[in-house]
Amino acid sequence: MSVYQATASAPVNIACIKYWGKRDTKLILPTNSSLSVTLDQDHLRSTTTSRADPSFEQDLLWLNGAEDEIKPGGRLETCISEMKKLRAAVEAKSPNEPKLSEFKVHIASYNNFPTAAGLASSASGFAALVSSLAVLYKLPATPSQLSLIARQGSGSACRSLFGGFVAWEMGTRADGSDSLAIEVAPREHWPDIHALICVVNDAKKGTSSTSGMQRTVETSELLQHRITHVVPARMRAISAAITARDFDAFARITMQDSNQFHAVALDTDPPIFYLNDVSRAIIALVVEYNRVSVAAGGKLKAAYTYDAGPNAVIYTAKENVKEIVSLIVKYFPQADAFKDPFKLFGTAGVGEGSVVEGFNTNVAKKFEVGAVKTLIHTRVGDGPRTLGEEESLLGEDGTPKTLA
C-alpha cells in the first residue's frame, strides 16, 4: 500500500516594512502592506512532514515532538481544511487521483532554532505546513496562491512562501482573495544582503503581537496616518531600493519603519513597549556606526529592525558583517563563542571586539555578559524547499520520529 507523504522546509522572514494591525481578524487581512527579507534556511528553518492515510482517525499535529491541539475553527484547522479543499478540486478534475482530501492527516513540524531564541516561528511554521501539504496533494498552486492560505495561519507566514525580497500586498477585497505575497526580487538579485540577529535577554514577556496590534488599531491616533500615508510611499520606495540594490535607501527606510512601528505601539492605550535598554543600546551603536561612515563621505552600512520583541536584526552587506559582529561583541560580551558560519574570523575568533576608527565609544555602555544572549549570522535565502523521504519527521507508525 502507498504511503502518501511529503516533507518541506520553509524559511523565517524579517520585515523591513512592518505588518501591524488587522482589518479582518478571522481572515487575517492587514491594515497595510508589508515587505520582508527571507532568511537562509541553511541556518533557520521550519521543517514539516505531512502524511495522509485512510487509517488515520483524526487530523493530528506535533510541534517539536509535542502534540499541538488542532482547535475547531482555529488557525491550524483553517489552513488544513483550505488545503484539503484545493486537493478536492484536483481530485474532481483527475478522477484517478487517490482521494487524499478525504483522509485524515498527521503532521510533524520541527524548528531548528530554539523557541527561546525569541524568533517568531509561526511564519516559517505555517509556510512549511502549507508547503508540505501542497506537495503531498500535488497542488498546481503558485507560491502566491499558497500564501493566501498560509496568511490565515499567521499573517506574516504568507511572506515565507518566497525567497529573496517579498511583499505582502494588503489587497482590498473583503474575502481576502487579493491579500497575498509576491516576489519583489529573488535572493539571486541581491545575495550580498546578510543579517545578524542579536537575541536579547528579556526579563518580561511583552504583549503578544496578536492582541497588541488590535489594541493599536483601536486606540492609536497615529496608526491611521501611518496606514494611509506613510506605508504606501515606503512600499514603493523600498521596492525601488531593492530593484536598484541601493543599500543606503533600503537601510534608511528599514530603520524608519522599525521606529514607526514601535512608535505606534507606544501610541497605543495602554502603551506597548517591545524595546528595552539593550535594544536601545544596539540602535545607538548602529546609528553611530552609520554616522562614522557618512562622516567619511560614505553611506549607511547597516540597518536595524525590531519585531514585537527586544531582539535586533541588523541587515548589512556581507563585507561589513565582521565589523558589526566585533562591535556588538565589544558592548555585549558573549558567554559562548560566536558561531561563524561564513568563516569571517580566523581560529582566534572575535576576541573582545572592537570599534571602527572614529567611533564614539560613549554612545552606549558596556553591558554584562548575557544581555545579548546569542548572535546568529545568516543572509537572504530561498523559498520553501521540498525535501526527500530521508528527511521525514514521521515514523512508520505515523507519529514523530525521535530526533537526535
Place this chain on the structure above:
Amino acid sequence: MSVYQATASAPVNIACIKYWGKRDTKLILPTNSSLSVTLDQDHLRSTTTSRADPSFEQDLLWLNGAEDEIKPGGRLETCISEMKKLRAAVEAKSPNEPKLSEFKVHIASYNNFPTAAGLASSASGFAALVSSLAVLYKLPATPSQLSLIARQGSGSACRSLFGGFVAWEMGTRADGSDSLAIEVAPREHWPDIHALICVVNDAKKGTSSTSGMQRTVETSELLQHRITHVVPARMRAISAAITARDFDAFARITMQDSNQFHAVALDTDPPIFYLNDVSRAIIALVVEYNRVSVAAGGKLKAAYTYDAGPNAVIYTAKENVKEIVSLIVKYFPQADAFKDPFKLFGTAGVGEGSVVEGFNTNVAKKFEVGAVKTLIHTRVGDGPRTLGEEESLLGEDGTPKTLA
C-alpha cells in the same frame, strides 16, 4: 539713594499636553498648543532678584551663585531687552519715573531643587526672571503679556506665569504676538490634584529637547498628524475635563499625550528615546494600579507623564498619594526616607511599600536601590509670587549673597 530691586519666585510646570516642535526657533513659536499643571512653589521654585543701578557697567546674571554668560542675541539677552522695552514705554508715559530702562541690571537666580533632580529649571527660571523684572519695572503687564517674553527665553516658561491649569496657545501670527499662556483654571478650582515626581537614575544624557524637537519636526512623518489632528482635539477635551474636575478623562488624555510625544520622538530619524527600563516599569505600575480600580467598577486614579527624560510625574487626587508612594517604594526601594510634606505616613514612615488588593505584582520586577533616586510629593500650585526685601538674593555690592 534708592535701591531699585525686586525679588520674585516662580513655579515649575509639567505638561499634560506636550510641547514638541517649533515653527519659529528664534521667537520660540510652537507647532502645537500645550497645557500644563503648575506645581506648588512651596516645594519647587526658582527665585530671582533683579536690581537696576546706574553704577552697573553691564547686565550680569548669576544662576545658583555662578555667573552665567548673557550672550548677545541669546535667550537671556532677548528677555532682558524685551523687558527693558516695556519699561521704556512706562517711562515714556510717566516722565517722573526713574529711567531704569537705561540702567544695567544685576540678576541672581536660585533653584531650590538640585539640577541633578532632572527637572527642567528653565521654565521656572525664565518665569522668575521675567516676574522679578516686571515688579522692578512696575510694568502694568498681565501674566499673559509677560508670558510672551518668558516664551522667548524657554518655550514652556510661558506656562509658569500662571498657577493652576495653564494653556499655551500656539497662536497663528508670524511675530508671535498671540503665542501666549492663558489660565484654564486657577489652583483653587481643583486643589485636590497632587503630583508625585519619581526622579529616575539615568546612565546616559539623552538628546537635548531643543535639538531633539527640531529633528522630530524635520523627520517624523507622524508629527504632522499629531499637530494637525490630535492635539487640537485633546486641548479641548482636557480643558473640559479640568473644568468638570473629571479626573478620569484628565488622566486618560494626559497618559495618551505623554505616550504620543514619546512616540513621535521614536518616529524621529535617528530615533530619540527618553524612557528607559525604569520609566517603562513605572508606566506598568500605574497601568496596573488603574486596572485594579477600573476592574472594581471605579475610574482611573493616577496619570503618568514624562518630559524629555526618564523621570515620571504621577498626577493623582490627594487621597491616592499614600497608595502610590507605597507602590513605588515597593518596586523602587529608596536609599533615603521619603520626605513626607503632607504627613501622609506616621512616624514609622513608608516602610517597604505595598500594593493595593488585587494588584498583579508580576507587572514589573523589583529594582535595585537608587533606580528611582528620589520621590518628591507636591501638588498644583499658584503663579509667580512677589517676595519681600528679606528674600533678596543680591547683597549690597550687587553680587549674589552666599546662601546657607
